[in-house]
Amino acid sequence: MSRIGGHLPVGITPYYAALIDPTNPLDPTRKQMVPVTDEFVTSPGEADDPLSEDAHMPVPGLVHRYPDRVLFLVTNFCATYCRYCTRARMVGQTGEYHFNQSQHQAAIDYIAANPQIRDVLLSGGDPLSMNDDRLEWLLSRLRAIPHLEFVRIGTKIPAVLPQRVTPALVKMLRKFHPLWMSIHFMHPVEVTPEVAQSCGRLADAGIPLGSQTVLNAGVNDNVETMRELMHGLLKMRVRPYYMYQCDPISGSKHFRTPVEKGLEIIEGLRGHTTGYAVPTFVIDAPGGGGKIPLVPDYYVGRDGDDVVLRNYEGKQYRYRDPVAKS
Template sequence: MSPRSPTSSPPDRPSGSVKTAAELRERGLIEPGELIAVERVVARFAATITEELVELINPDDPDDPIAAQFVPRAEELTLAPEELADPIGDEPHTPVPGITHRYPDRVLLKPLHVCPVYCRFCFRREVVGPGTGVLAEAELEAALAYIREHSEIWEVILTGGDPLVLSPRRLGALIAALDAIEHVRVIRIHTRVPVVDPRRINDELLAALAVASAVYVVLHCNHPRELSARAAEACARIVNAGVPMLSQSVLLRGVNADADTLEALFRRLVELRVKPYYLHHGDLARGTGHFRTTIETGQALTRALRGRVSGLCQPTYVLDIPGGHGKVPIGANYIEQDGQIADINGELHEYPPHAEEP
């Protein structure tokens, strides 16, 4: 199928979104004294908050976890020397526009750099935003040609930007183009749409997802309060349509960096038939230092959750090594230096050594 359909016009925009510092002030999401600093932040890093999320924010709570994720703050103007414009190294692994080929058997395909919301901790915050649009027709065709030419590619991950911002017609045409490539067996879609703009999960979009048989939707969600009744309904529609769902979350100071919040988040996701997949350590994106925890904090949290919640509720805690060296699991280690094994309560136990392999 020709890629013309997905790129023939700009992606749909969420209606009623709050985008400017003035609008944030009018809605009570920032204080008058923050206006000038937030204007500077928005001039550098894109900001959009859907009405769905505005409804979830308690403006009287200075520690509101939804506001922390989406409302621009002056802290974003503080740049640490270790922070990077391309913290996970997309650029060195971009053979053609729109493709990132970091692992042999899978590629990222970024058909657009537009999102319905812009997370304040986004690792692609330097390249996403209104006006960045979609890949040009020729660029998308070149990206698809690259996938066709590399038979080792088993999985294509649609990301960006948020692929579900594309209209169902464009999304369906793109999925069909990928499904027509014989060696592409799995299509994965990374999105925030079911949480931040659940009205998009309609019959037309579900039909687009059904174009290929092995489509997975990976939901980005960081706090249980994001899982509103409308978000839950949107997830149910996707799963009931036969599309499996996973989730990925980012460990964020001031949002979810405590065991109680993570437990509530992962339990609720599993109740909604969404399997927690990744818990990301915060990337070294510019202006995001106020969100990052230490790795030791994350390891302690994963250890605390191990005996507390079902294995279904256990994502893999991962670090994306700066420079494009890929994700590695960095969860708690239960093997002590003397070879003893720590149980879920921290008690140590002997385990017999194995004979050497022949």
């Protein structure tokens, strides 16, 4: 049976599979990685490419949605295949995306020809699934573009294949600063000594690390789990960055949570723990509208020259803020 016009493969590293509790059918890692029949059921509002990435590609594999930055899809290979993946339409399968050198070169040429582009995010697929030489070729070509201010890499490999983060890899990466990295983390069970070592190597190489987490029903959709994850990330020098509402890809209903659940989690973190531990909750707008942040409403209203605010405990406070008299 096919899904999204093809097959999202099943793939999981031995290291990551070892985190699954074999006695627990509801194990959070199992839920993310092992397919169930629900993913073959397409519900209203779902689409194969809900963010309309394919419609914003001036050259294959390069998404140019915002004027000053691009998303450069460099491979369709991943170390693990997440059943809720936004790019389930393309990862792990052959098709119109070839990700060969000529495709990479066409994307690099486009970036070089558009001086308004100051920021490139390498993603895929997982860029760290490429070998060091290939990655170095890409990074060196991008770094040679004078108007490019910095490069980011989006990856899940430090969390699911920490052995890939070798001294040789980080020695190569550190040549291309400023280089930033966003690492996909989902659950506190991922915070292990091996992952701490992989993140430590990257941080020691001067690469600022941020996290990206997708809200998944039955995986991480409660305050306690998310708080434990965020605390674990800070201990590994990974700054919680984005918490995403799960994108409505075809067959994702069983993963998606009500939007209010995300707000509840942010409310349960903000003020209750270190500010650095609170990610930004966003919905990537279907149709290509970009990331839209959602925050609980702490602004109660205005009372003359006072602004009435609500704190994390629900208590109200007044901030004197005279209305400008013209």
